[in-house]
Amino acid sequence: MNKSVKIAIAIFVVILVWFAGRSLLRGSISTQKESVAMTTEKPVPEAVTIQASSKLHPIRVEAKGRTAPDKTVTVKAGTTGTVISTPVSEGRFVEKGTLLCGLDVESRAARLKEAEANRDAARVDYEAAxxxxxxxxxPKNRVxxxxxxxxxxxxxxxxxxxELSKTQIRAPFDGIFETRLAEAxxxxxxxxxxxxxxxxxPVIVAVQVSEEHAGKLTTxxxxxxxxxxxxxxxxxxxxVSRSANDSTRTxxxxxxxxxxxxxxxxxxxxxxxVPIGEVEATRISPGLLTLNDSGEMGLRYIQADNTVGFAPVTIIDESPQGAWVTGLPKTxxxxxxxQDYLAEGVKVKPVPKGGAQP
Incomplete structure (x- = not known):
């Protein structure tokens, strides 16, 4: 074999090894890319869920106020005089007509007797005439x-x-003698x-109700x-007042x-x-409430395609067991x-509260 042939064979072997190396290198790069793609693919997040159903719940108007008596009267004197008796102690229940303050009759009793004597004399004159x-x-004109x-x-x-009766200040109705304002x-x-x-x-509760609710209330x-x-x-x-307070509009x-x-x-x-009707509502824990990007208050839930949805809700009632809201699907x-870290439209894997089910 001459020298030219040996050189040609050597060149061929080098070219063959070069192409084989390129092929192996490409395969390795492709495998690495697939591996990187597989490792960078994000897993579907899990979402812990609870089942909630709506039912009829009464709607009520709620307002804060204070208790008050049915009537309050300041019992006053109708004539002049010195207080000589205060027979009723404060806080005592009294019936209508009970003496609260007695005034000195002074000459009033004598004037009554004088008037009665004059009446008797006038009656004698009349009967005689x-x-x-x-x-x-x-004459008849004498009569x-x-x-x-x-x-x-x-x-x-x-x-x-x-005038004599005014010296006895009495209770105008049954009630409690709350405060004595005059002493002997x-x-x-x-x-x-x-x-x-x-x-x-009865005991009265007086409250102020907003104009939104006042029209729904009747005696x-x-x-x-x-x-x-x-x-x-x-x-x-x-x-129920039909005239609003000028300053508060209540x-x-x-x-x-x-x-x-x-x-x-x-x-x-x-x-x-005050109950005013019924509406479909769902009882939830107030801790589930959140805000969306627009600042609306609501709840995040799982839609039929296992994506996150947001439902704006309105709280209609609160109790120690939770808050009642409207705006959610029936079930x-x-x-x-x-829920604060899951955006709307994100696909999730629902996991019932308490752990995944087999």
Whole structure:
């Protein structure tokens, strides 16, 4: 074999080895790319879910206010006089007509006796004139004059009795003598106060309701009242104002509580709840509520294609067991963990709360 042939064979072998190396290198690069692609592909995230269903739930108007007496009256003197007796202690229940403050009668009793004596004398004159006129021994105009005198005397007696009765300041209705404003020895003029009387039967709850809800309320509607102590009582609306407060644009509403024999003081904080209908609602944990990019409050849930959806909701009621909201499908899977980190439209793998099922 000559030298030329050996050189040609060597060149051929080199070229063959070069092409073989290129092929192996390309295969290795392709394999690496596929491996990188496989390692960079993101897994489908899991979403812990809970099943939620809606049902009919009552809608109610809720407002805060205070308890108050049915009536409050400041009992005042109708005449002048010195207080000589205060027989009723503060906080005591009194019936209508009970003496609260007694004034010195001074000369009023004597004036009454004088008026009664003048009346009796006028009656004698009248009867005598009438008998004489019947016998024709006296003029008839004498009868008319004595009749007028008798009428005037009777009027004077009535006036004296009224003046004497004003010395006894009495309760105008059944209630609690809340505050004594005059003590024995005080001198009262007409219009000055003896004390304050309150009627706590029934106890009233007075609240202010927004204009949005005022039009839905009418007198006679059933309600419930919850006191600051947690005690609850049935109630009934007795007054709904149709004129808004100029400064707050709210309407005054009063409800009469049915407390039975339980004493409820006035002036304590109370919540009034008035049912106004029913609506389909879902009870959820308030911790599931979140905001979307537009700032709307709502809940994230799993759609039929296992993607994340967002439902704006409205809270219609709250209780120790959770919040009642509207705006969700009748039956849905709510995302209970990580809802703040899952965007809408992202595909997820639902996992029931408590762990994946086999």
């Amino acid at each position: 009438e008998q004489l006129a019947e016998k024709g021994l006296g 008319t004059a004595t009749q007028a005198s008798l009428n005037a005397a009777e009027a004077a007696v009535n006036a004296a009795r009224v 020895g005080d001198f009262l003029s007409p219009g000055q106060a003896c004390g304050e009387l309150v009627d706590m039967s 006679g509607m059933d309600a419930r009242v919850r006191l600051a102590s947690g005690a609850e009582y049935p109630a009934k609306l007795r007054y 309407f005054r509403v009063e409800a009469a509580m049915e407390t039975g024999e339980t004493p409820v003081p006035a002036g304590i904080t109370a919540q009034l709840f 849905t899977q709510l995302i209970s963990l990580g």
